[in-house]
Amino acid sequence: MPELPEVQGYKTYIDSTSLHQRITEVDCRDTKLLKKPKADFDAYLYNQELIETQRIGKYLFLKTTGKKILVMHFGMTGRPHYYKNEEDRPKFGHLELSFENGFHFAFENKRKFGWWDLIDSIADFKASHKLSDDARDLTLEDFKQSFNGRKTDIKKIIMDQSVAAGVGNWMADEILYQSKIHPTKKVIEMTDTDIKSVFDAMKKVIEVAIENHAHYKDFPKTFLMHFRKEGATCYHTGAQIEKIKVGGRTTYFSPQWQEL
DNA sequence: AAGGATGTTCAGCG
DNA sequence: ACGCTGAACATCCT
Numbered sequence: 001m002p003e004l005p006e007v008q009g010y011k012t013y014i015d016s017t018s019l020h021q022r023i024t025e026v027d028c029r030d031t032k033l034l035k036k037p038k039a040d041f042d043a044y045l046y047n048q049e050l051i052e053t054q055r056i057g058k059y060l061f062l063k064t065t066g067k068k069i070l071v072m073h074f075g076m077t078g079r080p081h082y083y084k085n086e087e088d089r090p091k092f093g094h095l096e097l098s099f100e101n102g103f104h105f106a107f108e109n110k111r112k113f114g115w116w117d118l119i120d121s122i123a124d125f126k127a128s129h130k131l132s133d134d135a136r137d138l139t140l141e142d143f144k145q146s147f148n149g150r151k152t153d154i155k156k157i158i159m160d161q162s163v164a165a166g167v168g169n170w171m172a173d174e175i176l177y178q179s180k181i182h183p184t185k186k187v188i189e190m191t192d193t194d195i196k197s198v199f200d201a202m203k204k205v206i207e208v209a210i211e212n213h214a215h216y217k218d219f220p221k222t223f224l225m226h227f228r229k230e231g232a233t234c235y236h237t238g239a240q241i242e243k244i245k246v247g248g249r250t251t252y253f254s255p256q257w258q259e260l
Numbered sequence: 261a262a263g264g265a266t267g268t269t270c271a272g273c274g
Numbered sequence: 275a276c277g278c279t280g281a282a283c284a285t286c287c288t
Contacts, residue, residue, distance in 0.1 A: 003266060032284085058267075076267055077286080092286090112284050113267060129268095152278070161268085170266050248280065250264080 002058060002074035004135055004166030005209035010080050011055045014062070017082040018097070018105045019050050025098035033094055033109065035117035044068040044118055045097065054122065056134045057165025061122050068118040071125065075113025081106045135164040136206050143199050147187050154190065154198065155183035156247040164202060169249050170225065171209070175201045176253065177224040182260040183246045183253050228252045 002010070026041045028034060034041060048066035055061070062070040072078075081090050084103050089096070093106030095116060107114065119125050132138060132146065146163040158164050159172045167175065176183050178201035181194060190198075212218040216225040222235050230243040234254035244251050 006266085030284095073267080076265065110284095110286055111265080111267095115268095150277080156278090159267095168266055247278090249266095 002076075002078055003168035003171050003214075004055075004057060004206060005171075005214040006079075007055055007058050007060055007074060007166070008136075008210050009213050010074070011053050011060055013082070014050075014053055014060070014080055014105070017103070018080075018099070019052070021049060021099040021101055021103075023048055023050075023097050024100055025096075027096040027098065029094045030112065033107075033112060033115050035115055040068075040118055041116070045070065050097075056122070056126060056131055057161055058168065059125075059129075059131070059165075061119075061125075068120065069122060071117045071119055072107065073115055075109060075111060075115070077108075077110040078114035079108050081108050130162040131165045132162050133165065135166040135202060136210075138164055140196065140199050143202075144192070144195055147190070147195060150187050152187065153184045153246055154181055154187050155249075155251060157187050158198065158202065159247070159249070166206070167202065169251075170228070171202075171205055173228060173252050174205045174224050176258060178205060178222075180258055182258040183244070183251050185260060224252065224254075 023045050026045050028038055031038055044066045045064065048064045050062050050064055052063040053060060058073060060072045064070060081093060082103060082105055083089065089104065090106050090108045092108045092110045094109050094112065095107040097105040133142065143164065147157065150157055155172050155176060158167050158175060159169065175198060179197040181198055208219060219225050227233055227235065227241055229252065230241060232241045234241055234257055237254060237256045239254060239256050241252050242255055
């Protein structure tokens with residue numbers, strides 16, 4: 001689930017539930033999800049408050065009253081869940097912060113690909129992870145710049161977090177469907193017009209998805225998400241959606257709509 | 261019930 | 275040094 005629009009929703013959710021409350025406990029059911037020793041999380045979070053969040057791509061940074069910034073990545077199956085009663089703790093809430101008001105912030109993570117870390121600087125983190133500006137804020141100039149010297153498929157490029165932070169597998173398919181570009185189109189063969197249409201589609205997909213709270217069923221009828229499965233019917237051409245692998249990732253596209 | 265999964269990282273190769 | 279590929283990661287869901 002969590003690509004840029006989902007994580008944006010998580011940010012809004014956390015902002016409206018979990019800020020400005022003293023942390024009374026840091027609970028960890030599986031230390032593999034922590035990039036630093038559990039003792040560090042206790043030392044830097046206990047008795048502190050979350051004060052502000054910032055999202056870059058799929059990463060969420062939580063500034064605290066303490067000396068460190070808490071970073072979360074939701075992996076493939078993560079989401080936050082704020083609750084009060086112990087019986088409501090989610091089954092896969094492997095990490096959790098408890099607050100003075102008796103509520104808990106659970107970090108649900110079914111497949112355990114998500115993690116927490118503690119860092120000093122968002123700018124340093126962004127640089128060391130080679131993250132581009134968040135795709136929502138990215139300029140066409142920077143986007144186009146990233147294509148220089150690359151010889152691979154367009155889908156791989158837009159999923160590259162150093163090109164457009166926040167774009168993941170479903171968004172990449174949606175963006176290419178909206179821009180009528182074939183996922184294995186080599187970027188070196190793309191015209192400026194092609195690149196701009198991908199860029200514009202990316203912006204559109206991001207905003208539409210955020211407006212609809214990443215709830216795919218509410219997306220416009222013309223969005224691939226409604227028929228993003230093998231053999232489903234393309235809204236525009238009536239042809240069958242095809243499934244292929246691009247850069248190791250399952251990819252859905254509409255053959256006549258997105259011609260090579 | 262085996263295979264696939266919306267992500268990231270890293271080793272290995274050219 | 276850089277870009278690309280494929281595997282690994284841990285585990286649940288279909």
